[in-house]
Amino acid sequence: MGETRKIALTVNGKRYEEEVEVRVTLADFIRHQLGLTGTHLGCEHGVCGACTILLDDRSARSCLMLAVQADGHDILTVEGIAPSPDKLHPLQQAFHEHHGLQCGFCTPGILTTLIEFLRDNPDPTEQEVRIAIAGNLCRCTGYQNIVTATLDAAKRLRAQPASASNLPSSS
Amino acid sequence: MKPPPFRYHDPKTVSEAVGLLDSLENAKLLAGGQSLMPMLNFRFVLPDHIIDLNRVDGLAYIRGAQGALEIGAMTRQRDLEFSEAVRARWPIMHEALLQVGHRQTRNRGTIGGSLCHLDPAAELVSLAMGYDATVMVAGPKGQREVPFAGFPVAYMTPAIEANELVVGVRFPQWAAKHGYAFVEFSRRHGDFAITSAAVLLEGDASGKITRASVTIGGMGTAPERAREVEQAIVGQVPAGTLFREACESCRKLEAIDDVHAPASYRQHLAAVLSRRALEKAHARLLEAHTGRPH
Numbered sequence: 001m002g003e004t005r006k007i008a009l010t011v012n013g014k015r016y017e018e019e020v021e022v023r024v025t026l027a028d029f030i031r032h033q034l035g036l037t038g039t040h041l042g043c044e045h046g047v048c049g050a051c052t053i054l055l056d057d058r059s060a061r062s063c064l065m066l067a068v069q070a071d072g073h074d075i076l077t078v079e080g081i082a083p084s085p086d087k088l089h090p091l092q093q094a095f096h097e098h099h100g101l102q103c104g105f106c107t108p109g110i111l112t113t114l115i116e117f118l119r120d121n122p123d124p125t126e127q128e129v130r131i132a133i134a135g136n137l138c139r140c141t142g143y144q145n146i147v148t149a150t151l152d153a154a155k156r157l158r159a160q161p162a163s164a165s166n167l168p169s170s171s
Numbered sequence: 172m173k174p175p176p177f178r179y180h181d182p183k184t185v186s187e188a189v190g191l192l193d194s195l196e197n198a199k200l201l202a203g204g205q206s207l208m209p210m211l212n213f214r215f216v217l218p219d220h221i222i223d224l225n226r227v228d229g230l231a232y233i234r235g236a237q238g239a240l241e242i243g244a245m246t247r248q249r250d251l252e253f254s255e256a257v258r259a260r261w262p263i264m265h266e267a268l269l270q271v272g273h274r275q276t277r278n279r280g281t282i283g284g285s286l287c288h289l290d291p292a293a294e295l296v297s298l299a300m301g302y303d304a305t306v307m308v309a310g311p312k313g314q315r316e317v318p319f320a321g322f323p324v325a326y327m328t329p330a331i332e333a334n335e336l337v338v339g340v341r342f343p344q345w346a347a348k349h350g351y352a353f354v355e356f357s358r359r360h361g362d363f364a365i366t367s368a369a370v371l372l373e374g375d376a377s378g379k380i381t382r383a384s385v386t387i388g389g390m391g392t393a394p395e396r397a398r399e400v401e402q403a404i405v406g407q408v409p410a411g412t413l414f415r416e417a418c419e420s421c422r423k424l425e426a427i428d429d430v431h432a433p434a435s436y437r438q439h440l441a442a443v444l445s446r447r448a449l450e451k452a453h454a455r456l457l458e459a460h461t462g463r464p465h
Contacts, residue, residue, distance in 0.1 A: 002176040022179035025212070044172040045209035049275060058249070058278040064208040065279070068179060069225055113275060134360045135273030
């Protein structure tokens with residue numbers, strides 16, 4: 001094992017203190033060391049978007065960060081999106097109802113990407129949604145149902161203003 | 172695909188970073204990581220040391236300075252994209268940034284990283300060339316400034332020494348009423364451009380062009396100013412086929428053949444995209460002067 005560092009960070013609201021090899025990517029750290037395998041790894045070079053997480057409320061590709069860089073920061077993964085174990089987030093509910101996923105491999109990255117997008121842009125056009133997920137590759141659904149689900153989720157979130165504050169946030 | 176082993180350093184000040192660069196062999200600077208991290212994962216680079224700039228104080232800022240925009244090297248592309256000042260006075264930068272990767276990469280990617288990586292198709296590199304930006308570089312002997320025209324010395328190779336680092340960049344300001352356009356062709360939104368055109372125009376209400384900057388990206392080893400086009404249109408009131416004829420000279424610019432496109436295709440794109448960018452920029456110039464869309 002090469003050089004290691006001790007890091008402290010928050011993931012999905014839970015505090016972790018871990019010893020980590022400095023060359024380990026944030027994605028591998030999340031999956032292998034924390035056991036949160038909801039974050040998927042497709043290309044491991046920043047193209048497919050499957051490993052997208054939120055770092056201090058901003059989406060980032062966790063394969064393009066080192067775990068040591070997350071020291072002191074706040075991470076949200078797909079496991080942290082739902083408000084409770086038996087209740088889906090409105091975005092997840094819309095994906096479920098509109099068949100916005102098939103194999104599900106790209107879904108964690110698409111959901112985290114869209115959590116940030118809908119927070120910044122609560123009333124998007126279809127074109128804006130398509131651009132927002134342009135950095136997430138899906139090989140099953142052809143995007144049509146993903147876009148439909150997102151537009152519907154935006155509508156649901158707008159209809160219940162309270163739920164806007166239910167969006168997972170570190171702050 | 173995992174990064175190779177390296178020693179990790181996270182300096183807190185510029186002088187600490189310069190000291191590390193000066194004393195360590197085979198060290199790489201890590202900025203936003205949107206280019207270096209894939210290269211590490213692929214093991215295209217095998218550094219003995221990584222010097223992470225993300226915890227260095229005072230390298231992330233956007234500020235006006237005597238008619239210019241000064242941007243700290245570690246300023247995220249996202250923060251430039253959302254900056255009101257940038258949008259109001261350097262609007263071409265906003266337009267170009269929307270074509271830089273995706274939100275997920277702009278959240279991390281930095282302007283300093285982009286300029287130093289120096290991909291010939293990178294949007295921010297083209298803008299720095301089009302604006303004649305000035306790069307601020309820190310080294311063991313203090314700070315120096317490098318005009319952007321002399322910044323690319325070879326393919327993806329900036330004019331900085333191994334013990335220096337870029338700390339900021341200064342973009343001069345064009346007249347409050349100017350025309351601008353950034354146009355690129357890529358296979359998919361957010362991909363690297365195959366070829367791009369960045370245009371800045373100054374002029375008067377009659378439509379006469381008094382100053383022009385035309386930059387073509389994605390052709391050769393670095394973005395290049397289309398001087399022949401600039402000379403052909405300054406002093407003119409565009410009409411008829413002026414832009415179309417002027418842009419033909421872009422076919423003579425040097426271009427590379429690669430897996431994405433042959434040189435002749437890039438040269439064709441250069442002529443087409445520069446004309447489209449000129450038309451869009453000139454319409455905006457007229458609109459700025461008359462308050463009406465053109």
